[in-house]
Amino acid sequence: MTLVSPTFRRSRSSSAPIVALLLWGLTVFSLYPLIWLVLNSFKTSNEMFDQSWTLPTVWHFENYVTAWNYGLGHYVVNSLFVTSVSVVAIALIGALNAFVLTTMNFPGRRIVYGFLLGGMIMPPEVCLFPLFKILDLFGFYDTYLAMILPYVAFGLPFATFLLRAHMTTIPRELYEAAVVDGGGVLRIFWSIYLPMSRPALAAVGLIMMMRTWNEFIFALTFIESDGLRTLTIGISTFGDALRVDWTVLMAGLIISIVPVFVTFLMLQRQFMGGLTQGAVK
Amino acid sequence: MSRFRSRVVVPYLLMAPALVLLSVFVYVPVIENLRYSLYRWSSLSPTWDFVGFDNYAALLADPLFWRALGNNATYAAVSLIVQVCGGLVLAATLEAGVLRGRLSSFFRISFFIPSILPITVIGLLWTLLYQPSIGLVAQILEAIGVPSLAHAWLGEEATALYAVILVSQWQWTGYIAVLFIVAIRAIPVELYEAASLDGAGKIRQFFAITIPCVREMTLVMASITVFGAVKVFDIIWVMTGGGPNGSSEVLATLMYRSAFRNDVVGYASTIAVVMFCLSLVFGLIQIRLQREQS
Numbered sequence: 307m308t309l310v311s312p313t314f315r316r317s318r319s320s321s322a323p324i325v326a327l328l329l330w331g332l333t334v335f336s337l338y339p340l341i342w343l344v345l346n347s348f349k350t351s352n353e354m355f356d357q358s359w360t361l362p363t364v365w366h367f368e369n370y371v372t373a374w375n376y377g378l379g380h381y382v383v384n385s386l387f388v389t390s391v392s393v394v395a396i397a398l399i400g401a402l403n404a405f406v407l408t409t410m411n412f413p414g415r416r417i418v419y420g421f422l423l424g425g426m427i428m429p430p431e432v433c434l435f436p437l438f439k440i441l442d443l444f445g446f447y448d449t450y451l452a453m454i455l456p457y458v459a460f461g462l463p464f465a466t467f468l469l470r471a472h473m474t475t476i477p478r479e480l481y482e483a484a485v486v487d488g489g490g491v492l493r494i495f496w497s498i499y500l501p502m503s504r505p506a507l508a509a510v511g512l513i514m515m516m517r518t519w520n521e522f523i524f525a526l527t528f529i530e531s532d533g534l535r536t537l538t539i540g541i542s543t544f545g546d547a548l549r550v551d552w553t554v555l556m557a558g559l560i561i562s563i564v565p566v567f568v569t570f571l572m573l574q575r576q577f578m579g580g581l582t583q584g585a586v587k
Numbered sequence: 588m589s590r591f592r593s594r595v596v597v598p599y600l601l602m603a604p605a606l607v608l609l610s611v612f613v614y615v616p617v618i619e620n621l622r623y624s625l626y627r628w629s630s631l632s633p634t635w636d637f638v639g640f641d642n643y644a645a646l647l648a649d650p651l652f653w654r655a656l657g658n659n660a661t662y663a664a665v666s667l668i669v670q671v672c673g674g675l676v677l678a679a680t681l682e683a684g685v686l687r688g689r690l691s692s693f694f695r696i697s698f699f700i701p702s703i704l705p706i707t708v709i710g711l712l713w714t715l716l717y718q719p720s721i722g723l724v725a726q727i728l729e730a731i732g733v734p735s736l737a738h739a740w741l742g743e744e745a746t747a748l749y750a751v752i753l754v755s756q757w758q759w760t761g762y763i764a765v766l767f768i769v770a771i772r773a774i775p776v777e778l779y780e781a782a783s784l785d786g787a788g789k790i791r792q793f794f795a796i797t798i799p800c801v802r803e804m805t806l807v808m809a810s811i812t813v814f815g816a817v818k819v820f821d822i823i824w825v826m827t828g829g830g831p832n833g834s835s836e837v838l839a840t841l842m843y844r845s846a847f848r849n850d851v852v853g854y855a856s857t858i859a860v861v862m863f864c865l866s867l868v869f870g871l872i873q874i875r876l877q878r879e880q881s
Contacts, residue, residue, distance in 0.1 A: 321789070322685040329680065333697045336761060340700070342723055343712055355721055403605050412598040422605060425613050427870025429818040431839045432863045433616035435846045435855055436623065439630075440611065459612035462605050491597060520705045522821040527847065542707045542825060552715070559708050570703050574696060 347556035354553055366553070373558035376547070380533070381540030382565070388450055388536055389518045392457040396514050397507055399458065400465025404503075405495045407466070408473040409481050419470075425463035430456070431523060441528055452528035453536070457518050465510045472506035473499060505576075512569075512577045519566055537562050617863060623856035630852055642857040652858070655836045662752055662837065663816035669756040671808050674763030679797050681764070682771045683789050695768065698761025710825030713754045717741050741827055744834035751826050751835055755819075763808055770804035771797060803876060810873040817865045838862050 346354045347369055348362040407419055437456060438447070446452045476499065484494045500507075525539045532543065541562050545555055570577060599606075624643070627636040646652050677698065681691050701709070716723045717740040725737040740750040774796065782792050798805075820839035823829060829840035838858055846855035 325680060325683075325685050326690070329686070329694050332677075333694060336697050336701060336757070339712055339716055339723070339757075342716070358721055358723065358726060399604050399608075403602050406598045406601045410594075410598045412594055415598075418602065418606070421614075422602075422609065423874065425609050427814075427867060427874060428613050428617055429814075429862065429866045431818045431820050431842070432620065432859045432866070433613065434843070435852060435859065436616035436619035437612060439619070440616065455608065456612050459608040462609060466605070491601070516703055520703075522706050522825075526824075538705045538707050541705070542711070545707070545711045552721070555711070556715070559711060563704055563708055566703050566705070567700075570700075571696075574699075 343556050344560060347553055347560050349553050351552050369554050369557035370561065372551075372554045373544075373561060376544060376554075376558065378537075378540065378544065378558055378561055381535055381537040381544075382562075384450075384534060384540075385519060385537040386565075388453050388457070389515055391450075392454050392461065392518045393511055393514045395454070395458045396461040396465050397510050400462050400510060401469050401500055401503060401507065402495065403462070403466040404469035404473050405499050407470050408476075409478075409494075409499075422463055422466050425460065426467065428460075430460050434523065434527060437524075438527060447528060448530045448534065450534065453521075453525055456524050456528075457521065461514050461517070465514065468510055469503055469506050472503050476502050508573075508576050512573060515569070516566065516577075620856045620859045620863065623853055624860050626853045628853055629850040631850060638853070642853050645854065646857050646861070651833055651836060651841060652838075654833060655838050655841045658748055658835060658837050659816055659819065661748065662755070662819055663813050665752050666755065666759070666812045666816055667809060670760045670763045670812055671805065673756075674760050674808070675767050675798075675801065675805060676793075677760065677764040678767030678771055679793050682768055683793075685789070695761075695765060699765050700761070701758045702762035704758075706821040707825055709754060709758060710822065713750075713757075714741065714826060717750060742831060744831055747827050747831060748835040751823055754826065755822055758822075763812070766808060767801060767804060770801040774800045803879065807873060807876045810869050810876065814866055814869040814873060817862055817869065 348365045441447045441452045522538055525536045544558050627638045719725050719739045728737045740746045778796050823837055823840050827835045829836040842855050842858040845851050
């Protein structure tokens with residue numbers, strides 16, 4: 307799958323300026339809200355009220371320090387922890403499923419695959435209350451596990467689907483040769499299939515990272531202590547606390563999108579490529 | 588014995604973590620919903636009254652339920668038109684070859700960016716943009732000389748739902764467009780070459796080649812969009828909470844409020860079951876289409 311346009315389509319026509327103008331208009335619509343946010347995050351509240359369009363007369367970097375000191379750092383750490391544990395678990399368990407489904411022929415294989423895939427169409431929102439009861443029953447409510455376990459469970463179907471699609475392209479002779487050589491199943495998985503699935507793993511990892519980092523409804527419902535909150539939820543608490551100090555709030559919003567933003571810009575090709583293999587939203 | 592072990596025990600053992608996690612955290616909750624919906628109970632009261640289908644009858648008689656369902660439908664309809672149709676046109680325009688490659692990829696990334704932002708950030712950002720006093724929307728209206736058109740967009744019953752829907756379109760259209768771009772790139776270039784030798788313009792090529800060739804992708808996108816519209820929660824919850832006065836209520840916000848605020852759990856589960864049935868239909872369509880595609 308290439309992300310480079312074939313040269314043929316690059317023939318320019320007379321309508322190009324009009325098309326470009328329309329697209330620039332849409333770009334403004336797409337990005338201006340963010341630019342507006344960045345500009346105002348450097349102003350004082352008064353300046354923002356007077357003129358929210360212009361560049362700041364004085365750049366108030368201290369808004370960012372104030373925002374950070376409100377405790378944003380803590381939410382960032384929580385988000386990093388929950389996201390990394392969930393993503394690693396999803397990728398590893400998903401790869402293991404995909405490996406078993408592609409290499410082994412066992413009774414009930416189709417049913418198991420259907421069971422795993424079926425999870426893709428179960429909306430997390432629908433499971434909310436029963437899930438809350440189950441987590442409470444196990445004593446997971448208001449712990450990191452209350453987020454991690456459901457994230458992994460809901461992420462696995464997609465990961466399995468995408469990784470299986472990739473693993474079916476790995477030549478079966480490799481597996482058979484390794485079996486003949488006396489390699490154990492887990493060894494074959496670890497030293498052949500896992501390294502060979504790197505592109506698919508990267509796609510799964512990136513998509514799950516975005517999804518988990520931005521997850522809202524579970525983090526909102528299953529966590530009560532402020533000390534465990536992730537950034538997505540923390541930022542709205544922060545918003546409530548700062549209803550008067552708008553520009554500091556804006557600085558906080560910027561801080562909270564920087565990690566995702568940077569990751570995306572660095573890896574956008576892989577990211578966009580991965581999305582298309584299993585359209586999800 | 589050892590043959591049985593390697594053929595049956597090993598695969599199931601290796602998949603045990605996934606099977607357990609999915610059972611406990613995905614499938615059991617879905618089934619529990621069905622059971623809960625047959626009782627009248629709250630998380631505080633110890634008694635469970637079996638009421639059969641009373642909750643369903645109550646739901647069908649609840650005007651708020653119909654209003655929420657209607658709002659989900661509006662959300663779905665607008666999203667289909669803007670995200671799916673608009674996204675396709677946008678993708679085709681970016682791929683038509685009238686722009687330089689670098690410019691086209693700049694546009695693609697710009698349109699995609701809103702979809703990677705956390706929902707609470709989007710919610711707060713647009714709440715600020717919609718603010719009647721400082722918001723960008725009000726200032727634009729003032730700048731073009733019609734300040735009287737400014738509203739408290741999120742605070743008025745007539746506009747709240749549409750104001751939120753607009754934000755969703757802002758967030759997702761570029762994302763859908765990127766998925767279409769990849770589908771368009773899979774179309775053989777020869778088709779376009781032949782068409783342009785025959786003298787067909789770009790617009791003609793769009794209707795005659797692009798649309799038929801991305802038909803399946805379009806159906807997948809449409810079912811994803813409708814699936815998303817059935818379960819939409821977060822953007823509504825952070826921007827209006829379903830208000831004012833239920834005007835932007837959707838099924839998921841109604842369910843959330845019933846379960847966690849009003850403590851009528853049986854009723855909330857009934858709404859969840861309805862959402863489940865609706866998403867099952869669109870989800871199955873999506874899986875079928877995706878299988879056919881790959």
